[in-house]
Amino acid sequence: MALKIYTKTGDDGTTSLIGGTKVPKSHFRIEAYGTVDELNSYVGLCRDLLTDLSARTVLSEVQDRLFTVGSSLACDPEKAPGMALPDLKEEDVHLLEKEIDRMTERLPVMKHFILPGGQLAVSHLHVLRCICRRAERCCVRMQYEGIAVDELVVKYLNRLSDYLFVLARFTGHQSGVEEIIWKPRIG
Numbered sequence: 001m002a003l004k005i006y007t008k009t010g011d012d013g014t015t016s017l018i019g020g021t022k023v024p025k026s027h028f029r030i031e032a033y034g035t036v037d038e039l040n041s042y043v044g045l046c047r048d049l050l051t052d053l054s055a056r057t058v059l060s061e062v063q064d065r066l067f068t069v070g071s072s073l074a075c076d077p078e079k080a081p082g083m084a085l086p087d088l089k090e091e092d093v094h095l096l097e098k099e100i101d102r103m104t105e106r107l108p109v110m111k112h113f114i115l116p117g118g119q120l121a122v123s124h125l126h127v128l129r130c131i132c133r134r135a136e137r138c139c140v141r142m143q144y145e146g147i148a149v150d151e152l153v154v155k156y157l158n159r160l161s162d163y164l165f166v167l168a169r170f171t172g173h174q175s176g177v178e179e180i181i182w183k184p185r186i187g
Contacts, residue, residue, distance in 0.1 A: 018071065019079030028147055032138035033073040039131045040066040046128050049121040052174060055167055058099055062160065065092050069153050073139070077148035088152050096156075096163040103170040110169070113182040118172055125168035132161040 009015075014022045015030060023030065040063055047059040068086040116126030136157040142149045172179060 017076040018074045019076035021076040021079060028138070028142045028145060029073055032135065032142060032149075033070045035131070035135040035138050036066055036070045036073060039128070039135050040070070042124075042128045042131055046121070046124050049124055050171065052171070054099075055171070058095070058163075061092075061095065065156065069156065072150050072153055088150065088156055090152065093152070093156055093159050096159045100159075100163050100166045103166050107166070107169055107173055110179075114169070115180040115182050116168070117180050118177040119175055121175075122168050122172040122177060125164055125171060129161050129164035129168065132157060132164055136161060 010025065013025055015025050016022050017029060043059050043063050043066065047056050047063075050056050050059070065088060068088050071086065072088065117123050136154060139149050139154050139157060143154070169179065
C-alpha cells in the first residue's frame with residue numbers, strides 16, 4: 001500500500017521538527033526552511049530555462065545543498081535527529097566563488113546599477129536571487145533571536161545570492177541581451 005501524503009497531524013497549525021519537537025507552523029524555523037524549499041523549487045525552474053550546461057550542473061548541485069540547508073534548519077538543536085543528516089561544507093561555498101570568478105572574467109565590468117529583465121531566463125534568475133536573499137534574512141533573523149543556525153548556512157545563502165546575480169548577468173551576456181541600466185529620475 002502506498003504511503004499517504006496527508007497525515008492530518010498539522011491540521012491544528014503545528015508541525016514537528018526533526019527530533020520530534022512540535023512547533024507552530026509560524027515558527028522562525030518553519031519560515032526559514034519553507035523559504036529554502038521555495039528557493040529550491042525556483043532553482044529547478046531556472047535550471048530548466050537555461051541552456052548552459054555548466055550553469056545547469058551547478059544549479060543541480062545547489063538544489064542538493066539546499067536540501068542539506070533545509071534539513072539543518074528543520075532540526076531541533078536541543079535534540080539528536082535520530083538519523084544521519086548531510087553536512088554543508090566550506091567547499092560548497094568555494095564552488096560558488098569559483099563559478100562567480102569564472103563568469104565574471106567573461107563579463108563586461110559593471111559600471112551602473114542594472115534593472116532585472118531583458119530576457120525570460122534573466123528575469124527569473126533575478127527573482128531567484130531575491131528569494132535567496134529572503135531565505136538568508138530568515139536565517140539571520142533566527143540568529144538575532146537567539147535561535148541556533150549553522151553559520152555556514154548563512155554564508156552559503158549569501159554567496160549563493162551573489163552567484164545568482166552573476167549568473168543572471170552571464171546568462172544575458174551569453175544570449176546577447178543588453179543589460180538594462182538604471183537611470184534614476186532626479187529632479
